[in-house]
Every structure is written in structure tokens, then in C-alpha cells.
Amino acid sequence: MVQLNLPQNSKVNKGKYFKDKTGSKNIRKVNVYRWDPTTGENPRIDTYEVDMDNCPSKVLDILNKIKNEIDPTLAYRRSCAHGVCGSCAMNMGGKNGLACTKPHAEIKGDIDIYPLPHLKVKKDLIGDLSGLYKQYQSIEPWLKNNSKSETTEIHQSPEDRAKLDGAYECIMCACCSTSCPSYWWNGDKYLGPAVLLQAYRWIMDSRDEDRKERLQKVADELKLYRCHTILNCTNACPKGLNPAKAIAEIKKMLATT
Amino acid sequence: MENNPLSPHIQIYRWHVSSLVSISHRITGIINILAITLICIFFIFFSFSEGSHEFIKLFLQSIIGKFFILGITWSFSFQILSEIRHLIMDFGYGFDLKTTKITGLIVIFGSFILTVSIYLIGRNLF
Numbered sequence: 001m002v003q004l005n006l007p008q009n010s011k012v013n014k015g016k017y018f019k020d021k022t023g024s025k026n027i028r029k030v031n032v033y034r035w036d037p038t039t040g041e042n043p044r045i046d047t048y049e050v051d052m053d054n055c056p057s058k059v060l061d062i063l064n065k066i067k068n069e070i071d072p073t074l075a076y077r078r079s080c081a082h083g084v085c086g087s088c089a090m091n092m093g094g095k096n097g098l099a100c101t102k103p104h105a106e107i108k109g110d111i112d113i114y115p116l117p118h119l120k121v122k123k124d125l126i127g128d129l130s131g132l133y134k135q136y137q138s139i140e141p142w143l144k145n146n147s148k149s150e151t152t153e154i155h156q157s158p159e160d161r162a163k164l165d166g167a168y169e170c171i172m173c174a175c176c177s178t179s180c181p182s183y184w185w186n187g188d189k190y191l192g193p194a195v196l197l198q199a200y201r202w203i204m205d206s207r208d209e210d211r212k213e214r215l216q217k218v219a220d221e222l223k224l225y226r227c228h229t230i231l232n233c234t235n236a237c238p239k240g241l242n243p244a245k246a247i248a249e250i251k252k253m254l255a256t257t
Numbered sequence: 258m259e260n261n262p263l264s265p266h267i268q269i270y271r272w273h274v275s276s277l278v279s280i281s282h283r284i285t286g287i288i289n290i291l292a293i294t295l296i297c298i299f300f301i302f303f304s305f306s307e308g309s310h311e312f313i314k315l316f317l318q319s320i321i322g323k324f325f326i327l328g329i330t331w332s333f334s335f336q337i338l339s340e341i342r343h344l345i346m347d348f349g350y351g352f353d354l355k356t357t358k359i360t361g362l363i364v365i366f367g368s369f370i371l372t373v374s375i376y377l378i379g380r381n382l383f
Binding site: 004006007009010012033035037040042043091093094095112114115116117118119120121122127128179181184228229230231232234235242244245248249251252 | 261267270276348
């Protein structure tokens with residue numbers, strides 16, 4: 001059921017205001033979503049004044065600066081800081097992306113930072129992605145081949161290998177799935193762009209011998225056809241991939257085989 | 258996990274051309290169903306009496322009536338253009354970010370151009 005409003009316990013209140021103490025003239029206001037699981041209070045938006053003269057170029061640098069210099073209680077996931085691990089996926093300036101690759105100069109006005117949309121929040125900017133991981137598991141993302149030999153390779157031509165371009169690069173950061181309104185309203189059944197892109201990746205793999213079963217598995221009114229080409233996913237993908245096209249290709253394969 | 262809050266979604270997510278076209282496609286779809294029903298009711302009234310014919314004529318010539326006609330003309334125009342866009346996408350084309358933006362803008366502006374054209378054709382001004 002489509003629920004446009006947030007539940008009562010999720011309504012966001014105004015939080016604390018951290019005034020700049022460095023005396024810098026180049027200040028930006030950063031609004032960050034906070035929720036502390038130990039207090040039982042509603043989430044709040046804390047506002048930080050950040051000295052931009054001494055801050056590197058990415059949104060993650062701002063968060064690190066806040067955590068190191070202003071408020072050490074802020075919680076967020078991060079690891080590689082090079083757009084490879086997908087840990088720091090969050091909503092910045094109203095759009096999902098990786099904090100480590102998103103330049104803060106691209107965001108106009110105050111910088112609003114929220115967790116990935118429509119997830120159960122664990123703390124501050126950390127959302128619970130276990131549902132998505134379970135769905136990922138459900139498409140069985142591993143090679144299925146009946147070859148008994150353990151010594152010979154399974155060959156793949158360069159042309160067949162090229163079919164995986166644009167699918168294998170996915171880092172499962174969940175930016176696309178959590179940007180998708182269909183996934184917000186039907187996230188329990190609809191697989192979402194991230195998982196469907198991976199489903200496509202294994203369907204397209206020439207070495208995989210389970211193609212038919214894989215296709216049949218996703219051919220479901222709710223699992224696949226809840227994609228209405230809103231294209232928030234493709235717009236959000238920090239790796240420049242196109243989950244919407246992959247979903248359309250799956251639909252096409254189902255219609256033509 | 259029961260008491261954990263849900264992170265904000267539609268309240269904070271920024272709109273772009275494709276998402277606007279998508280939601281408008283749904284809204285115009287619903288408007289069209291209501292409009293077609295209403296047009297059918299009009300025709301049933303026509304068959305009843307001359308008086309009701311006069312009444313509907315009066316309604317359609319009023320400002321509200323004209324707004325109604327223009328409104329559903331736009332709604333149909335938008336739906337048709339957006340449906341063509343969907344059809345092309347169903348063939349697997351036009352998923353490039355730039356292309357989706359261009360086709361989305363064509364749908365939005367085209368719907369207004371189509372509305373005006375249909376209006377002008379209807380009034381024999383073309």
C-alpha cells in the first residue's frame with residue numbers, strides 16, 4: 001500500500017545547531033539527519049556550520065570533518081573513499097549517491113544529507129539493507145554450469161564477455177534501489193533495480209547454463225513488472241550504469257522467448 | 258527493528274524530468290478514465306431529451322466547461338505522447354540519461370503544443 005507520509009515515530013524534528021568556531025568567512029550550512037537508537041526520540045536534523053576553506057572537495061570530506069572536528073557522535077558508513085566499496089551511499093541534496101565521489105560544489109545552497117530513502121534507520125545515516133541482501137541472495141548470483149571438469153576452463157568469446165559490460169561493474173551500494181518509488185511502496189516483493197541488474201548479469205552470462213530457470217524466476221508481476229520506467233535508478237547510479245535498461249532487456253527477453 | 262524510524266523518501270527526493278513524466282502519466286491516466294466516463298454520461302443524456310442537450314451545451318460553453326474541454330485535451334495529448342515514449346522504451350531504446358531527458362521534455366512541451374493545435378483545428382483556425 002502506498003504510504004506517502006512518514007509514520008509517527010519517523011517524523012523529523014529540528015535538532016541542534018552547531019555554530020562555527022573557526023571564525024572562517026567561507027561557511028556552508030550542512031543539515032544532517034540524526035537518530036539515536038538509545039533515546040527513543042524521533043529523528044532530528046542537526047545543522048553544522050562547516051569551514052569550507054579547509055575542507056576537501058567531496059561530501060564525505062565534510063562528514064569526516066564534522067565527525068573529527070565538530071561532533072564525534074555522528075554515525076555513517078564509509079570505507080574505501082574511492083567509489084569502489086559502496087559503503088557511503090546516502091541521499092545528498094535530494095539525490096542518492098556515494099558521498100566519496102559526490103563533489104559538494106555540485107549541491108546548491110545548504111547541503112542536506114539523509115540516509116538512503118525508505119529504509120529502517122539503524123543510527124544517523126545508516127540504513128538497514130538486509131532486505132535487499134536477502135533479495136540479492138534469492139536470484140542466486142553465482143555461476144551455474146554443469147561442467148564436471150575441474151581442470152578445463154569454460155570459454156567465453158570477447159563478444160559474449162562484452163555483453164556483461166554495464167552490469168558487472170555494479171558495487172551493490174543500493175543507491176538505485178532506494179531511489180525507486182516502486183521499491184519504496186513494494187520493497188518487500190519487487191526486487192528493485194540493483195537486484196534486477198544483477199539478475200540480468202547472470203542471465204546474460206554465456207557460461208551460465210541456468211538461463212531459462214533464471215528468467216522464469218524473475219518473470220513475476222511483482223518481482224519484475226513493478227518497474228514503471230521512472231528512471232530514478234539510472235539517474236542515481238554513481239557508477240553510471242543503467243539498471244532501467246537492464247530491466248527493459250529482461251522484459252524483452254521474456255516477451256520474445 | 259520494529260521501532261526504528263523509516264528514513265524520509267518522497268519528502269526529500271528531488272524530481273527530474275523522467276520521474277515527473279512518469280507520475281503525470283499515471284495522473285492523466287486516471288483523469289482520462291474519469292473524462293471518458295463523463296463523456297459517456299453526456300451521450301446518455303443526449304438521448305433523453307432536447308432540454309438536457311441544451312444544458313450540456315450551456316455547460317460546455319461556460320468557462321468551466323471550456324476549461325474542462327481543454328483540460329481533457331491536454332490530458333489525452335500527454336497520455337498519448339507519453340505512451341509512445343513508453344512503447345519505444347519497451348523495445349529497449351532511449352534509456353540513455355540524455356535521451357530520456359530529451360524525450361521527457363518532448364512529451365511535456367509536446368502535450369501543450371498538441372493541445373493548442375487540436376483546439377485551433379477544432380475551431381477551424383488552421
